[in-house]
Amino acid sequence: MLKKELEEKWYQFYGETDSEVIANLLDDLRTGDFAETVDLLVNKIRGAYALLIVSKRNPGEMMAVKLGSPLVFAYDTANNFYFSSDKQALSGYADKLIYLDDGDILHIKGKNYQIKANWIHISRKIEEMDIDSLEASKGNYKHFMLKEISEQPAIIKRICKGRVNFVDKTMNAEAFHGMHDEHFKKIIFVGCGTSYNAGVLWTYFMEDLAGLESSAFIASEYEYQHIHVDDETLFVFISQSGETADSISVLKLLKSRWAHTFWVVNVVWSTISHLTDYGLFTRAGAEIWVASTKAFTAQVTCVLLLALFLWQKRWLSKAKYDKVLTELERIPAMIDDILDSSEQIQHVAEKIVKYKDFFFLWRHFQVPVARESSLKFKEITYLHSEFYPSGELKHGPLALVDENYPTVLFTPNDLLFDKNISSIQEIKARKWIVVTVSDKEIADADYTIKIWTTIDEMYPFVTAVVWQLLSYYTADLLGREIDKPRNLAKSVTVK
Ligand code: M6R
Numbered sequence: 001m002l003k004k005e006l007e008e009k010w011y012q013f014y015g016e017t018d019s020e021v022i023a024n025l026l027d028d029l030r031t032g033d034f035a036e037t038v039d040l041l042v043n044k045i046r047g048a049y050a051l052l053i054v055s056k057r058n059p060g061e062m063m064a065v066k067l068g069s070p071l072v073f074a075y076d077t078a079n080n081f082y083f084s085s086d087k088q089a090l091s092g093y094a095d096k097l098i099y100l101d102d103g104d105i106l107h108i109k110g111k112n113y114q115i116k117a118n119w120i121h122i123s124r125k126i127e128e129m130d131i132d133s134l135e136a137s138k139g140n141y142k143h144f145m146l147k148e149i150s151e152q153p154a155i156i157k158r159i160c161k162g163r164v165n166f167v168d169k170t171m172n173a174e175a176f177h178g179m180h181d182e183h184f185k186k187i188i189f190v191g192c193g194t195s196y197n198a199g200v201l202w203t204y205f206m207e208d209l210a211g212l213e214s215s216a217f218i219a220s221e222y223e224y225q226h227i228h229v230d231d232e233t234l235f236v237f238i239s240q241s242g243e244t245a246d247s248i249s250v251l252k253l254l255k256s257r258w259a260h261t262f263w264v265v266n267v268v269w270s271t272i273s274h275l276t277d278y279g280l281f282t283r284a285g286a287e288i289w290v291a292s293t294k295a296f297t298a299q300v301t302c303v304l305l306l307a308l309f310l311w312q313k314r315w316l317s318k319a320k321y322d323k324v325l326t327e328l329e330r331i332p333a334m335i336d337d338i339l340d341s342s343e344q345i346q347h348v349a350e351k352i353v354k355y356k357d358f359f360f361l362w363r364h365f366q367v368p369v370a371r372e373s374s375l376k377f378k379e380i381t382y383l384h385s386e387f388y389p390s391g392e393l394k395h396g397p398l399a400l401v402d403e404n405y406p407t408v409l410f411t412p413n414d415l416l417f418d419k420n421i422s423s424i425q426e427i428k429a430r431k432w433i434v435v436t437v438s439d440k441e442i443a444d445a446d447y448t449i450k451i452w453t454t455i456d457e458m459y460p461f462v463t464a465v466v467w468q469l470l471s472y473y474t475a476d477l478l479g480r481e482i483d484k485p486r487n488l489a490k491s492v493t494v495k
Helices: 002-008 018-029 034-044 144-150 152-160 193-210 245-256 271-275 294-314 318-340 342-352 366-381 390-395 417-428 456-477
Strands: 049-053 061-067 072-075 081-084 096-099 105-109 112-117 120-122 186-191 213-218 233-239 260-265 278-281 357-362 384-389 407-410 434-438 447-450
Touching: 002 018, 018 034, 018 049, 034 061, 034 105, 144 152, 144 456, 152 294, 152 318, 186 193, 186 245, 193 213, 193 233, 193 294, 193 366, 193 456, 233 245, 245 260, 245 271, 260 271, 260 294, 278 294, 294 318, 294 456, 318 342, 318 456, 342 447, 342 456, 357 366, 357 390, 357 417, 366 384, 366 407, 366 456, 384 390, 390 417, 407 417, 407 456, 417 434, 434 456
Parallel strands: 186 213, 186 233, 233 260, 260 278, 357 384, 357 407, 407 434, 434 447
Antiparallel strands: 049 061, 061 105, 072 081, 072 096, 105 112, 112 120
16 A cells, blocks of 8 residues: 555555565655654554664664564663664673563664653663573584584473472472463464474373363464454463564464463563463573574473473372373483484484485374474475374375385384384385384384383473484585574564
8 A cells, every 4th residue: 555655656666575665655754854754654654563764864873663573672881782673683792682662763873872652752671681692602512503402401400490399299389370270171372383393292291191172273374263262261372582473463363352371482571471471481591593492392391391280280190190200300311312322313314315305204292293303304404304194194195105205203112103113114115214213123214213211201302302413414414504594584573
């Protein structure tokens, strides 16, 4: 609409972006006063935005405005100014930061700034940049991704601290504020990408451990479905950044309908945690680069705790509850073992790097991990991968079979081990290459990455890390830009 109006005034457009419309609109609205022009602009445009505006006529000045989209303003001791949608990108540059509110107009002149809302000067809370430089640096690691993968054992311990007591096997009810309501009969998880994949795994945990009906939805799709809101349903928003536009959009919709909402978010002070009723911070520390690894494990750990918390109040046997906690305490050591024996994973990476297409075929608890592993693999290697529950193989995908299509099966010694072995035999009969991850010797597999034995619910923690590393080493062999994969951004703050 605005574009059409501008075209009628002979403005020319060279692309399809809203930014180009805004730049031309600013020119059209120009009054000679920079601040006044920007004010006219924000009164005219609709929808979510975060804009930084400079004008050739006002050198040394900049204006920032936002509505709906995140915008962090930060500065260092020399009053150099920085902007970002996510504070983590500013770590190492700025010391102080301010989260701008919707409708704020920030005006920079030289080394000074002021913020106005409705033409009145206001001051917003100034926060310290709390991401330390160590966290924001690679240290001795070749890539941030490898560093973040290696942090996972410590993060799981940190998540459990204060929330669970492994000695007397109790959970700290205070840490699960908001979940005291026992009237919830259904849980719906909403997220995107890796966070959605964690949500799918959570549905298994919730149903298996807490006996609660649950489903997971991709935020960008869910928004257009008929969402049934009632008093017995809890909507859980999962997000590393807490700023993902698709998730925020669903959250706002649900809030307008008085839905019960809960967050599982990593970045404190993010939009999702502000808008949601209550929740859990995942305590993963700053996840700086694009491929999500430690955030996934942290999300999964948090919801496992949540499921256990609900579980002890609802239905399952004390023996099972104790067993899950015992194994959860061992998970950091299991991941450490994988990190320490990473040569076995590097060896497999060297063998599979020549292929272009991959199948990920897993069952039950491993299906969401397959989904996440397939995403991780394609995201950083740029190789094609598809995931299927193994049982689906004969319903179509078998048509793709040839010796150039390696298949990955996670075959821990769990409930479905025998079924997985049959799938491997079916695949080997067609001469596919088979890579497995297991605590058992798999005679028919070409390569098996060994992991420790645990219980069914805990294998996903371990298998996910194995495939993070395999994706990493394969991408490294291919010389990919691992920390900044092409076409992708860390926080997807636009719809
Ligand atoms: O910050 P969020 O968890 O809401 O981000 C959601 C996705 O954009 C994100 O998980 C993305 O899929 C990852 N970069 C994948 O590694």
